[in-house]
Every structure is written in structure tokens, then in C-alpha cells.
Amino acid sequence: MRDLDASLARMRDAWMAGQSARAHCPEAWRDLADSEATLAALAGVANEVLYRSAPAKPLEPRPLLPALAAPTLPHTARARFRRILGAQKSGASVEQELINLIAARGFSVHPADWMPGPRDDWAPDLYSPWLDWVRAEASSAPIEEELTADTYEHWPWGERRLALARMRERDPSAALAIIQAKAASEPAERRLRLVEILEQRLSGADADFLETLHKDRSDRVAALARAYLARLGKGDDDDALETELAEMAELARTGLINRRTQISFTPLKTGPQIARRQELLNLVSLAGIARALKASEAQLVEAPPTGDSAAVQAFMRQVAQSGSDEAVRILAAHAVADPGLLRHAPPLAARLGIGERRALLDKIVSHDTSELPVTLAFMGRDLGVLSLEALRVSPAYAHLNTCLDTTLGNADNTQPAHANAILATHLLRLGLVLDAQGARDLIGKLTERGLSPADPRLDLLHLNAALTLETQP
Amino acid sequence: MGLTRGVIEAMAPDQSALKAASTLLKPAKWPLRAHAGNLIWGECQGSGANPYRVAADTDDHGSKCTCPSRKFPCKHALALMWMHVDDAAAFQAGTVPDWVNEWMGRRRKGAAPAPAGSDAKSLDAAAAEVEPKPLDPQAEARRKAAAERRAHDTRRSVRGATEDLDHWIEDQFRTGLAGFLGELSERCRRIAARLVDAKAGALASRVDEMPSHLLTLPSDERIDAAIRELGKLTLLARAWRAEPDDPELRREVIASETREDVLNDSSAPRVGSTWEVLGEQITTRRDGLVSQSTWLLNVNGGPQRFALLLDFFPASAGRRSGAFVAGERFDAEIAFYPARAPLRAIIASRQDSIPGEGAWPEAGEDPLAEHAARIETSPWLAETPVLLPTGRLVADGKLHWWRSEAGLCAPLNGNAPALGLGAALENAFGLWDGARLSLVAARTNWGRLDFDA
Numbered sequence: 001m002r003d004l005d006a007s008l009a010r011m012r013d014a015w016m017a018g019q020s021a022r023a024h025c026p027e028a029w030r031d032l033a034d035s036e037a038t039l040a041a042l043a044g045v046a047n048e049v050l051y052r053s054a055p056a057k058p059l060e061p062r063p064l065l066p067a068l069a070a071p072t073l074p075h076t077a078r079a080r081f082r083r084i085l086g087a088q089k090s091g092a093s094v095e096q097e098l099i100n101l102i103a104a105r106g107f108s109v110h111p112a113d114w115m116p117g118p119r120d121d122w123a124p125d126l127y128s129p130w131l132d133w134v135r136a137e138a139s140s141a142p143i144e145e146e147l148t149a150d151t152y153e154h155w156p157w158g159e160r161r162l163a164l165a166r167m168r169e170r171d172p173s174a175a176l177a178i179i180q181a182k183a184a185s186e187p188a189e190r191r192l193r194l195v196e197i198l199e200q201r202l203s204g205a206d207a208d209f210l211e212t213l214h215k216d217r218s219d220r221v222a223a224l225a226r227a228y229l230a231r232l233g234k235g236d237d238d239d240a241l242e243t244e245l246a247e248m249a250e251l252a253r254t255g256l257i258n259r260r261t262q263i264s265f266t267p268l269k270t271g272p273q274i275a276r277r278q279e280l281l282n283l284v285s286l287a288g289i290a291r292a293l294k295a296s297e298a299q300l301v302e303a304p305p306t307g308d309s310a311a312v313q314a315f316m317r318q319v320a321q322s323g324s325d326e327a328v329r330i331l332a333a334h335a336v337a338d339p340g341l342l343r344h345a346p347p348l349a350a351r352l353g354i355g356e357r358r359a360l361l362d363k364i365v366s367h368d369t370s371e372l373p374v375t376l377a378f379m380g381r382d383l384g385v386l387s388l389e390a391l392r393v394s395p396a397y398a399h400l401n402t403c404l405d406t407t408l409g410n411a412d413n414t415q416p417a418h419a420n421a422i423l424a425t426h427l428l429r430l431g432l433v434l435d436a437q438g439a440r441d442l443i444g445k446l447t448e449r450g451l452s453p454a455d456p457r458l459d460l461l462h463l464n465a466a467l468t469l470e471t472q473p
Numbered sequence: 474m475g476l477t478r479g480v481i482e483a484m485a486p487d488q489s490a491l492k493a494a495s496t497l498l499k500p501a502k503w504p505l506r507a508h509a510g511n512l513i514w515g516e517c518q519g520s521g522a523n524p525y526r527v528a529a530d531t532d533d534h535g536s537k538c539t540c541p542s543r544k545f546p547c548k549h550a551l552a553l554m555w556m557h558v559d560d561a562a563a564f565q566a567g568t569v570p571d572w573v574n575e576w577m578g579r580r581r582k583g584a585a586p587a588p589a590g591s592d593a594k595s596l597d598a599a600a601a602e603v604e605p606k607p608l609d610p611q612a613e614a615r616r617k618a619a620a621e622r623r624a625h626d627t628r629r630s631v632r633g634a635t636e637d638l639d640h641w642i643e644d645q646f647r648t649g650l651a652g653f654l655g656e657l658s659e660r661c662r663r664i665a666a667r668l669v670d671a672k673a674g675a676l677a678s679r680v681d682e683m684p685s686h687l688l689t690l691p692s693d694e695r696i697d698a699a700i701r702e703l704g705k706l707t708l709l710a711r712a713w714r715a716e717p718d719d720p721e722l723r724r725e726v727i728a729s730e731t732r733e734d735v736l737n738d739s740s741a742p743r744v745g746s747t748w749e750v751l752g753e754q755i756t757t758r759r760d761g762l763v764s765q766s767t768w769l770l771n772v773n774g775g776p777q778r779f780a781l782l783l784d785f786f787p788a789s790a791g792r793r794s795g796a797f798v799a800g801e802r803f804d805a806e807i808a809f810y811p812a813r814a815p816l817r818a819i820i821a822s823r824q825d826s827i828p829g830e831g832a833w834p835e836a837g838e839d840p841l842a843e844h845a846a847r848i849e850t851s852p853w854l855a856e857t858p859v860l861l862p863t864g865r866l867v868a869d870g871k872l873h874w875w876r877s878e879a880g881l882c883a884p885l886n887g888n889a890p891a892l893g894l895g896a897a898l899e900n901a902f903g904l905w906d907g908a909r910l911s912l913v914a915a916r917t918n919w920g921r922l923d924f925d926a
Binding site for chain 1: 923
């Protein structure tokens with residue numbers, strides 16, 4: 001065999017160089033072969049039959065992809081999921097919302113249809129085992145020990161972060177102790193994720209550790225720590241900046257009977273002035289501007305902010321970033337009652353708990369003139385919970401009727417492709433916000449209006465309607 | 474507006490399309506006819522190996538068919554609509570299948586054809602029986618003589634072309650394979666054109682496809698693959714010259730028989746069994762044709778384990794959806810093209826799909842060895858379908874491998890999808906060419922996994 005191997009190698013070299021391989025072929029072939037081509041036929045068959053490629057070193061398979069806690073989508077829903085995902089265009093994709101909706105209903109996606117990429121940290125917690133697997137950090141055996149500072153390294157990153165987040169809900173000081181002990185050893189991106197866990201049940205007990213992060217190597221980590229400290233009333237704003245910002249805002253009393261303090265941002269004359277105010281709203285904490293205006297945080301949000309729209313938007317971001325929980329709640333309550341303010345409210349959504357957001361949902365959708373993005377922002381990961389009744393009295397429902405009139409020929413339509421695209425986008429969003437019963441009922445209404453039940457624009461509504469676990473109503 | 478006979482007459486591109494549609498009105502030609510709302514769809518057994526899938530919207534009269542016809546609507550769509558107008562009850566109520574949904578997603582509403590032409594077109598006239606012309610014995614004799622003359626000319630021309638191919642192969646060795654690999658496309662294109670001119674169409678396609686096959690391999694493997702393929706071409710050309718009337722060799726060198734030829738050939742083996750659709754490979758060839766290979770597995774076991782349904786259509790006909798869903802099972806009688814190791818086939822008759830999934834037959838201990846047995850009788854064959862036993866896919870640097878529990882290894886052609894590396898493979902199906910394994914489908918702990926082969 002070794003001789004044949006050597007012969008074949010020499011024949012190959014000869015043919016590469018344009019020389020006859022006859023001198024190099026095995027003795028027995030010389031009588032059989034009348035040409036180089038027949039020698040090639042013999043050599044080819046010998047290679048095909050006698051040799052098999054072998055790996056240079058023993059093959060080590062990866063651990064099996066772990067099963068997730070939630071069941072995978074049913075077969076029919078899988079086909080629809082693939083179709084919806086395949087139709088998404090980068091830039092306007094609802095991939096994340098779709099994955100969140102499925103997770104919110106207690107299902108997971110089949111890994112043949114979708115798997116998170118190594119950087120998809122946005123994926124619902126459910127997918128942490130897959131994220132670890134994709135990053136080649138999964139352990140080959142299930143982890144049975146408790147997460148402590150000592151066992152920290154035994155846990156793959158995704159599982160570790162999830163366990164810490166759960167621990168934080170249950171026992172904030174235990175989670176803080178582990179994060180405090182281990183954050184410095186993690187790279188910046190993961191250090192940021194660890195500090196983010198502290199947002200849950202943030203309290204004065206976290207202040208000392210957050211102070212130590214003031215000069216973190218990562219600007220993002222340091223900024224996050226400063227924002228959390230500001231929420232705790234321990235901001236370290238520059239007095240000069242606070243005063244400069246306060247000079248660009250006014251506090252006044254408003255209301256005839258119920259007198260309240262109201263912050264207003266008067267229009268400024270020049271572009272640089274406007275830009276500077278925006279910059280200061282980003283740099284100074286809510287507590288800082290309150291100090292400069294000689295008011296409390298709660299007084300600043302007693303009434304809805306008014307004035308220049310961009311400044312109001314930046315102020316709401318400022319409250320979301322550095323305001324106390326109470327200030328956020330008060331401002332969110334103002335926002336859901338005022339369509340103009342609601343447009344700027346999405347940053348506040350992340351500061352509210354699921355229960356608080358759900359309680360506000362009907363009001364939000366009834367005032368959401370953005371054609372649903374604001375509602376979606378407030379829903380966050382908690383998608384697919386809106387009733388059709390709540391939708392019916394909303395601007396989004398009126399928009400749906402207008403789209404249907406335009407596309408189904410009941411109104412002047414000079415740009416049918418554009419109208420179809422608008423309807424398709426709106427139906428996608430409706431498929432994300434409605435509850436399963438609402439999705440079913442809406443499909444019925446849409447087909448009564450003339451849309452085909454097989455219209456692919458109804459795919460997400462169909463998928464939504466099918467996403468019910470047997471235990472769910 | 475609803476669908477009526479008048480509407481069908483108006484939208485037909487010409488009377489001959491209606492005439493052709495009338496020949497498809499027999500229910501036996503349609504294993505499937507169904508409807509949901511305003512959508513109707515069906516499968517029609519045409520001249521290809523795969524059935525055509527046809528769908529139509531009875532409201533706006535849009536239609537889609539997977540056949541390569543340039544007429545729109547084609548005879549299959551016209552026939553489907555015609556049958557629906559005549560007897561809607563014959564269409565069973567069903568759930569809109571994926572392929573119809575996909576069509577709905579891609580189509581532009583209102584894309585139904587405008588009434589075509591002003592010539593009078595009539596369904597009644599199309600359906601009328603035409604009296605067959607009486608046979609003229611002299612004309613028939615002249616036709617036969619002409620056919621024999623053409624066959625003789627073709628044989629002589631192909632013989633010359635295969636001799637040219639021999640010389641060309643010798644030239645590649647004489648001038649060095651390093652140069653050959655450097656100018657692969659140009660050199661292959663030139664000899665392929667000569668083979669086409671000489672009516673050796675099948676051989677020409679094989680030569681023409683050689684560059685795209687070799688260039689997918691890592692550069693250090695191309696030389697061995699080139700030697701192997703040039704050797705196989707040599708053997709094929711010589712075998713055909715020795716037995717030009719051999720049906721398998723004729724198919725490999727000149728052209729395939731028609732569907733009717735195979736169905737009427739008493740020597741063509743037939744196997745009635747339950748078949749599972751393993752998967753589909755669609756490749757666009759350099760000659761502008763798209764080849765569609767559908768692999769079937771005989772799940773009842775038996776010596777004839779696999780069948781390959783092979784169709785070609787012009788790439789200009791656009792994207793074509795698959796004829797079957799991977800994993801679908803049905804009872805069918807399959808007629809095989811006569812060959813030393815029959816594989817290519819057509820469906821002679823088929824029953825409705827069987828719901829549910831089932832296990833695959835047991836794989837042999839060393840399925841890769843089946844390739845050696847197969848090329849012993851037909852050394853020109855490029856690859857062998859193999860059913861692989863329990864194993865895993867493993868990444869080793871840039872190269873991915875299939876590895877059985879017993880330690881049998883085969884390098885993959887291309888990379889496995891992420892899930893493939895994390896799944897336990899109960900069975901797998903692929904094509905083994907002696908050097909690389911192209912996976913098509915696998916049964917895994919995550920269910921069926923299809924590979925983009």
C-alpha cells in the first residue's frame with residue numbers, strides 16, 4: 001500500500017509538470033494502460049476505492065445543543081415563522097420582536113429555523129444555554145452547584161448572567177457581592193452586562209460599589225454607574241453645568257385649582273444654544289437640574305414638561321436615565337395621558353416593571369398616534385397581550401381601516417405598492433401587540449373586509465393566534 | 474369576478490394552449506386537487522420526473538405553475554381552472570400549503586393575464602376529439618428511414634467527438650495539469666462546445682460542469698479530483714464506443730430517454746413501495762439549465778433503496794419551487810431508467826401522501842464502501858447515494874466531518890449548519906464521491922435536518 005501511495009504521488013507530480021507518469025506507475029498497470037488517460041483512470045479509481053481521507057487528529061464533537069425550558073414551535077407554526085423571518089429586510093426587521101413574542105407565549109424557536117448569533121445578547125433569557133453553546137462556552141454536563149463567587153468560573157457566561165439576575169431579584173445583596181468580587185475580572189462588554197443587573201432592586205446598598213466604577217476603564221461602564229448613582233440621589237454633576245442648564249429652563253406654577261410646578265423649555269434663538277441645551281440635558285442628572293432650580297425631583301415632573309419639543313424629548317431621556325423611580329412613574333403617568341408627550345416616552349418604558357407597563361397599556365394604545373412603535377416600546381419583551389377591544393378605540397385601529405380602504409379599492413389610491421407596504425408593516429405590528437384571541441378575531445374581520453386568509457401579510461397574526469400553550473386560555 | 478369558462482377562454486394565450494389543457498383534464502393526471510377560499514391548487518404529472526405544482530386565484534385569475542412553459546397561463550394552470558369551473562366539488566377542501574403561500578407572498582395582486590389576442594378561442598373546440606389521420610405506409614417507412622439515418626449520423630458524429638475528447642484529455646496531461654487547473658473554465662468550455670456540436674450533449678454538460686465542481690474544492694484537492702474526473706471521462710468515452718446502443722451509456726453521452734420511453738420500456742425496472750422524499754438539490758449549470766434532483770428513499774427496505782427524480786429547465790424560467798416537501802411519504806410505483814445500478818427514475822403512479830413520520834431503514838456498517846461496489850460496474854459514475862448510521866458532525870479547523878459511532882469518518886463537502894454540529898444524527902443521507910460527502914438530510918434528536926446540498 002505504501003508503494004502504491006508513493007507511486008500515485010509521483011504520478012501526480014509528473015502530470016502536474018506535463019511529464020509522462022508511465023515510469024512511476026505500479027508495474028502491473030504498465031501493460032493495462034495504453035495512454036496517460038487510462039493511467040489516470042486507474043489512478044482515479046485507486047484513489048476513490050483504496051483511500052479514505054482521515055482527520056489529522058481525533059475528532060472531538062461539540063457538546064450537544066442543550067434543550068431549552070420552553071417547547072419548540074408546533075410544526076405548522078414553524079413554517080409560518082420561517083416565512084415571516086425570510087421576508088424581513090435588514091434595517092426594518094422585526095426579528096427581535098418576533099423572537100420576543102414567541103418567548104413571551106412560552107415557546108422557543110426550533111434551532112433549525114433560528115439560532116442566536118454569538119453577539120445576540122438581546123435574545124430572551126430562555127436562549128441563554130444556546131448563546132453559551134454558540135459562543136462555545138457551554139458545559140458538557142448540566143451545572144448542579146449553586147452560583148457563588150467560588151463557583152463563578154464554573155458557569156458558562158449566559159447561564160451565569162441569568163443566575164445572577166435571578167439571584168438579584170431574590171437576594172440583592174448576595175448578587176451584589178458576587179458582582180463586586182468578579183466584575184473586575186470580566187472584559188468591558190461583560191462588565192457592563194453585570195453592572196446592568198444591579199438596575200433591578202437598585203438601592204443605597206449598591207452605592208459604594210458603584211462609586212468604585214466611577215473611573216472604570218470602560219466609559220460605558222463608568223457612565224452606567226454614574227446614572228445609577230444619580231438615580232440614588234448621589235450624582236456628582238458639575239455645579240457649573242447644572243447652573244448653565246437651569247438658565248435654559250424655567251419653572252412655573254400651572255393649573256387653576258390644582259396648582260403644580262411645571263418645567264418648560266423656551267425656544268432658543270440660535271442653533272449652538274439649542275445644541276448646548278441638548279448636550280447639557282444629557283450630561284446633567286435630574287437631581288442636578290432640580291438642585292440648580294431649587295426644586296425637588298418630584299416637583300420637576302409634577303406637571304408635564306412643555307416647550308421646545310426636542311428639549312422635552314431630551315428631558316424625558318434625562319429622567320429615564322437618572323431620575324428616581326418615583327419621578328419616572330409620575331412622568332410616565334403624564335405621558336400616557338398626552339399623545340404629544342407619549343411620542344417621547346419610550347425611554348421611560350425600560351424603567352417600569354412589567355406590571356406597571358401592562359396597567360398603562362390600554363391608555364398608551366388609545367393615545368399612540370405613532371402607528372404602534374410607541375406601544376411596542378412600552379411592551380418591551382412582554383408582547384402579544386393587548387386585547388382587540390383596547391385596540392378598537394385606538395388611532396392604530398383607525399389607521400388600519402384607512403390602509404384597508406386604500407388597498408382594497410375603497411379610496412383613491414395612486415400608489416398601490418406604497419399603500420400595500422404600509423398595510424403590511426401595520427399588520428406585522430398588530431401581530432406583535434395583540435393577544436391570541438385578538439389576533440384570531442382580527443383575522444376574521446380582515447377576511448370579511450376582503451383580505452385572503454392566505455394573504456402572507458396575515459402571517460404574523462396567524463402565528464400569534466397559534467401561539468397558545470394548552471394550559472393557556 | 475368569478476372564474477367562468479368565458480374567463481378561461483379570454484385569458485388563454487392561444488387556442489393551442491386550450492387544446493393542450495384539454496388533454497390534462499383526466500383526474501388520473503392530478504394526484505392532488507384542493508381549494509381554500511378563493512385559492513385552488515393541484516399537482517399535475519407532466520413530462521418531467523417531478524410533478525408540476527399549479528395554483529390559481531379564482532377571484533383575480535392569477536396563476537402559477539412550476540412547469541418551464543413560457544406561455545402564461547400555461548396549459549396546467551388552464552386545466553386546473555377549467556376543471557374547477559366544470560366540477561368544483563372534485564377539489565377537496567384543504568389548508569393552504571406552504572408553496573401556495575409562498576407564491577401568494579411573492580406575486581403582485583392583479584398580475585393576472587390580460588385577455589390574450591383577438592382570435593376566437595373556445596374550450597368546446599379544444600375538448601373536441603380530433604379524428605386520427607389514417608396511417609400512410611409509405612410515409613411511415615420514409616419517417617423510419619429518416620430516423621435511422623439521423624441515428625446513424627449522430628452515432629458517427631458522437632464517435633468523432635469522443636475521440637476528440639480522448640485527444641483533448643491526453644493534451645491536458647501532456648501540457649501539464651498545473652496549466653489545466655489554471656485555465657479550467659476556458660479549456661473545458663472549448664471542448665464542451667465541440668461535444669455539443671457533435672450531439673454529445675450529456676457528455677458536454679459533464680465536461681462543462683467540471684470547473685464549478687473542482688473550484689469548490691480546496692486547492693490541494695483539485696489535482697486528485699481532476700485526475701479522477703479525466704479518468705472517468707476516458708472510461709465513459711471508451712465504454713460508449715464499445716457499446717453505443719447501451720441505454721445507460723447513451724444517456725451519459727448523448728441524451729436521456731423521454732418519460733414515455735421509460736414507461737413503455739419493458740426492461741425498465743419498476744419498484745412499488747412506500748417512498749420518502751429525502752431532499753432536493755437545485756443547481757444552475759453553466760449551460761443555462763437548472764437541474765432539479767429529488768431524492769427518494771424506499772422506506773420498506775429492499776435492494777432498490779434510492780430513486781432520483783431528475784428534471785432540467787431553463788434558468789430563464791425563474792425560480793421554481795420544489796415539487797415535494799422534504800420528509801413527505803407516499804406509496805408509488807417508480808420506474809427506473811435501465812442501468813447497471815438503476816437510480817434515475819420517474820414516478821409511474823402515486824397515491825396520496827401518508828401522514829406522519831417514520832424511521833429510515835437500517836444503514837449498513839460501512840455505507841461508504843457501496844461506492845466502490847457501484848463504480849466496479851459503472852466506473853464513470855461520479856457519486857453514490859448513501860444512508861449513514863448514527864453519528865455526529867464535527868468541525869476540525871475549517872473542515873467539517875461526519876463521524877459514525879464506530880469511528881467511520883468522511884469529510885463534508887462544505888460546512889455543516891450550526892445545528893448540525895450540536896445535533897445527534899440518528900441517520901443521515903448524503904452523496905459520497907469517494908473523497909467528499911455532500912449531506913442532503915438527517916434525522917436528528919432535533920427532528921429532521923435538511924442541508925442545503
